[in-house]
Amino acid sequence: MTTTDPDPRESWMNGLWRSNPGLVTLLGLCPLLALSNTTINALGLGLATLAALTITNVSVSLLRDLVPTAIRLPVHVLIIATSVTVIELSMQAWLTELHAVLGIFLPLIVTNCLILGRAQVFACHHGVRAALHDALANGTGFLLVLVVLGSSRELLGQGTLLADAERLFGEQAAALSINVFAAEQGLLLALLPPGAFIALGLLLAVRNACLSGFARNSDTLTTRPEL
């Protein structure tokens, strides 16, 4: 069942750029758009997703020879749901305020297609090391897109960066928050749901512009997502 494991560098290249879940395969868009209104929300959701993806990929890879094809899907869903619940319970204990802000989007990580996708397509055919690299690469790719979107929307919308940092990093981190300009002068649109779509669209455009710059003399401008 196991195919040859790809080079870790290949995994990272795919996760961060070539088939970045937030920019190319566009998996998990709902939380990506909903919670990218501030840097701290984005960071919180990104880290929770990264953790869930890592736990899932590693467990799926460890159990890949034990699970028959007939029950593979239910077992994978079960593993995802369990790891997300464990993460949610831990956040409730240690990051109570952030947990309250992320709200329903935390349990909804279970339905993030990114995680089931990586488990089904990659982790159950590859060794633990490769699965770990794949999870970290894709999770980081997703996290980076979230943070870029979150910080640009926060900066445009309310003129701050890392506001409410204490929710994620504890009381002493409150000093991390940067006030660039008064909230009244912010671009309200950036904080509202349409702003999320526009910001993501701009980000996709930037990525495509970079690609077409690289591949001017090649005949394909768009790269096909590599799963």
Add this chain to the structure above:
Amino acid sequence: MNKDAASRYSGRSARLLAGFVAAAVLCIVLTNYLTHPRAKAARERQMANALASVLADTPHDNQPTDDVSAPHAVSPGPVRWRAVHRVRLGGKPVAAVLDIEALDGYSGGIGLLIGLTVEGRIIAVRVTEHRETPGLGDRIEHRRSNWIEQFAGRSLAGPDPELDAGSGPASVASADFDALSGATVTARAVVNAVNDALIWFNENREQVFDNTAKQAMSDPGAS
């Protein structure tokens, strides 16, 4: 694969799946067991901080977080009652904190904590949770604007007679509040809910502080 082998295969799959389910349940139970005390303490600390913020420095010697009377009557208006925290000094009632939810916000409920003196005068109001529009409706949050401070000192009876009659805060009616531009519905929902809560409190004050009527719930945060 013959029939026998097929049924053996599905039997094995079923047992495996059952095993995985059992392992998953065990995992979650264990995590819950390990994190529950901490989560509960965090929730209680949050509640205590929230109560302190609407009681200002009202002197008291009981634990308002634990001294809860379940709301035993419903008030008119679109308000959901969660709890009434009783604040006492030397056994005598001095204040109450009403934990309610205004159901007619612009996008769903708005959780409110209302700190009241026993006479029914507002000490402070704070929003506990809401889903109002960022940048517009979210100015009901104290950390975003001081709009919510307008409630302090008001009561149904109007201005405090001990204050200078001309400058004291007025009654709790929408017309007496500075509007939130772009968030009329939100502001009106908050003001009306507070007004409804005050009417209810004035009518039910005796029962609220009556120890024999309803005993304090032991664990208000558990639900």
